[in-house]
Amino acid sequence: MLKSVLIIGAGISGIAAANFLQKQNIQVTVLEGRDRLGGRIYTDRTLGYPVDLGASWIHGIKKNPIGKLAKQYHLPLVKTDYDNLVIYDRNGNKIREKDIWKSWKHFAKAIARVKRKAERLESDLSIARAWEKFAQVEENNEKQNEFNDLIHWCRASELLVETGMDLERLSCWYWDEDEDFAGADYLFREGYDRIVAQLSENLDIRYQQTVTEMAIVEDGVTVTTETDNFKGTEAIVTLPLGVLKAGTVKFSPELPPTKREAIARLEMGTLNKIVLQFPETFWEGDRDLIGYLNRENSAFWEFFNGQKCSGRPVLIALTAGKAARELETQSDREIVSQAIATLRRMFGPAVPEPENARVTRWSRDRFSWGSYSQIPVGGTIEDRDRLADAVGSRLFFAGEATSRDYPGTVHGAYLSGLRAARELAEAIAAHK
16 A cells, blocks of 8 residues: 655654655655744745744754754854843943853852752742742842842743743743753854755645644544645644644544643743844844843843844844733734833933834744743653654654653754654554
8 A cells, every 4th residue: 555644734843754754755745734834943034134033043053953954955054152142231231241140150050959959849849939949049138139130130031031931830840851962052044944945845745734633544544624635544743732732623533631631731832032123233233142131021131133143233032921922912013112112221212213123923823822842830741752652553743842852942843753754654664
């Protein structure tokens, strides 16, 4: 019987799986609900140059499979130095570098203490609660105000912006259980989507095919979309966790209880970007990151200097968690206005209006319902394994949320696609 595999989703996990299987001479059809490749890899070029509105970085270049692909495809990269930052207080004064590094050292000791203490707990706590109990850094006196604010900024940058998850929900047991590749982080000068474009060459990809139902039948798998019906011998599901949680795709028979419970326990974090293009550079153009000691408006903590990659006067505000989701209810103009107001508190009233802007709303995107997966209090790392488990020998699962070692990353999604494709190929071989 000729094998014809359906892959649900043209993000990098689906494309990686399809690319692998096609090289094994297995017929593959990729069904994608969007009208483009990449999923949460989304490079916008409407400003006249590439801006990554979703995934941006290769996290750890050494031995990273995405770094290897970038080298294979001769894609130019730009290194990010997170230590090359400047932070401003609420009055627009630049914080002394020695004070910044002092606060980072205290933060590093505090979070290490929190992790150490958390490991001994009999039950999980949120990072926020564990920090209150174990961090031992903040004091409430006038002399300590700036130091307290710096520690607060470090915590927001390292935990909130990094995970996109409200710290009141994020598990203190599992938030940092993933593995890392060594080396610096890098950006794609020509856009992250160049990777999926290269990987997808010669694949059969059907766009605007929003899946509504998947059924395991006697001789294979049927997939119903909003407009068509497809039949395959097997299928790989790379739907984001947010879509699985939304329940917009019906599975027949119903997914096993362990998988449904894992889907219910895991959550999606939110990290949004506000891209601001200005007529000229008014900030330190050689910096990588610009921070703001932000207590009164928790939406804006960090601005990434997009000029170093694009060559244009661009700042990218990074907003995360509850504050980011609240911003999503507002218009682009209102969101941009708040970002500009923050920049004017940092750099003065002469900060101009942007010439162009782009705003993301990942937690309202019906094809993802969030940015990437996280483990909240009540979840476990084994939930990722259960999410990755195949259903019989017909239905396989991939995506960053299924990755125990590299969740929330492009390389984790990519490797999960290869893992699911190998599982499927092995299942096919076993039935020959």
